[in-house]
Amino acid sequence: MKKVTVVSSCFNEVENLEQLWERIKAVFAKHPEYGFELIIADNYSTDGSRDLLRKMAAKDKRLKVILNSNNFGHIRSPYNAFLQADGDAVIIMCSDLQEPPEMIERFLEEWEKGTKVVCAVKPESKESPLMFMVRRFYYWLIGKVSDTPQLHNFTGFGLYDKQFVEAIKRFHEPYPYFRGLVAEIGFSRVEVPFIQEKRRFGRSKNNFFTLYDLAMTGFVNHTKLPLRLAVFCGFVLAFLSLLAAFGYLVYKLLYWDTFQLGLAPLVIGLFFFSAVQLIFIGILGEYIGAIWTQVKNKPLAIEEEKINFDK
Numbered sequence: 001m002k003k004v005t006v007v008s009s010c011f012n013e014v015e016n017l018e019q020l021w022e023r024i025k026a027v028f029a030k031h032p033e034y035g036f037e038l039i040i041a042d043n044y045s046t047d048g049s050r051d052l053l054r055k056m057a058a059k060d061k062r063l064k065v066i067l068n069s070n071n072f073g074h075i076r077s078p079y080n081a082f083l084q085a086d087g088d089a090v091i092i093m094c095s096d097l098q099e100p101p102e103m104i105e106r107f108l109e110e111w112e113k114g115t116k117v118v119c120a121v122k123p124e125s126k127e128s129p130l131m132f133m134v135r136r137f138y139y140w141l142i143g144k145v146s147d148t149p150q151l152h153n154f155t156g157f158g159l160y161d162k163q164f165v166e167a168i169k170r171f172h173e174p175y176p177y178f179r180g181l182v183a184e185i186g187f188s189r190v191e192v193p194f195i196q197e198k199r200r201f202g203r204s205k206n207n208f209f210t211l212y213d214l215a216m217t218g219f220v221n222h223t224k225l226p227l228r229l230a231v232f233c234g235f236v237l238a239f240l241s242l243l244a245a246f247g248y249l250v251y252k253l254l255y256w257d258t259f260q261l262g263l264a265p266l267v268i269g270l271f272f273f274s275a276v277q278l279i280f281i282g283i284l285g286e287y288i289g290a291i292w293t294q295v296k297n298k299p300l301a302i303e304e305e306k307i308n309f310d311k
């Protein structure tokens with residue numbers, strides 16, 4: 001019997017956890033040919049999620065729970081749980097039910113055809129139209145500048161064969177951009193479209209800073225273009241400044257008594273070049289920060305308690 005491991009993580013999702021587990025069980029009840037389990041990592045919830053997970057795990061040994069000792073973020077905690085999955089196939093999904101567990105059936109169909117990676121992409125979404133448009137623009141932009149072709153409208157929701165899981169363990173990423181790793185590692189892959197549902201309970205834990213962090217992690221990990229763009233802009237701006245200086249010199253020589261430079265061009269030029277410098281210093285800082293993260297090599301998460309894992 002093939003074993004399928006579903007991996008999820010949560011932070012203050014007490015209203016969604018039971019429904020998530022019941023819907024996953026309902027899917028596999030239709031497919032008794034598979035053994036299955038759910039690994040869910042709690043990122044130090046404060047709304048009762050941890051107590052609920054303990055009760056649920058006590059009733060069913062197929063539910064494995066990792067209780068983190070602190071909130072280790074939306075990148076490190078789920079990745080830590082993913083690396084502990086030992087199924088023949090591993091499915092990643094969020095616990096907020098915006099990614100429907102019923103998609104698992106389609107994943108299994110594609111997997112049985114020999115596909116190693118099944119990616120759920122969302123060409124449509126019931127979230128805010130403005131936010132969805134921003135996300136689409138980001139996927140388009142990183143796809144243009146990345147060293148490897150990236151998946152569009154993909155968040156990591158999908159199925160991964162055990163061979164892929166073994167391959168990703170060789171990367172030793174302390175702060176991974178998972179969807180970029182999926183594109184970089186390769187293997188036979190198929191994209192399955194779905195419509196992302198609205199969140200029914202609770203509030204999204206993502207904000208501007210978490211989304212910005214994820215976006216910059218993608219850029220830093222998969223392209224050097226911003227660094228090279230800084231050098232290119234430096235040469236171009238230096239050349240344009242030289243041309244402007246030469247033009248002013250010629251104009252002053254021709255109209256020595258009447259031509260006045262004024263302060264406006266100097267002030268505008270000073271602020272413009274200062275802004276450009278700050279932007280590229282910030283970009284350079286992002287790459288230095290990524291190096292700093294790699295050098296420190298912190299553990300992905302510290303686990304306070306593990307339930308239903310083999311000793």
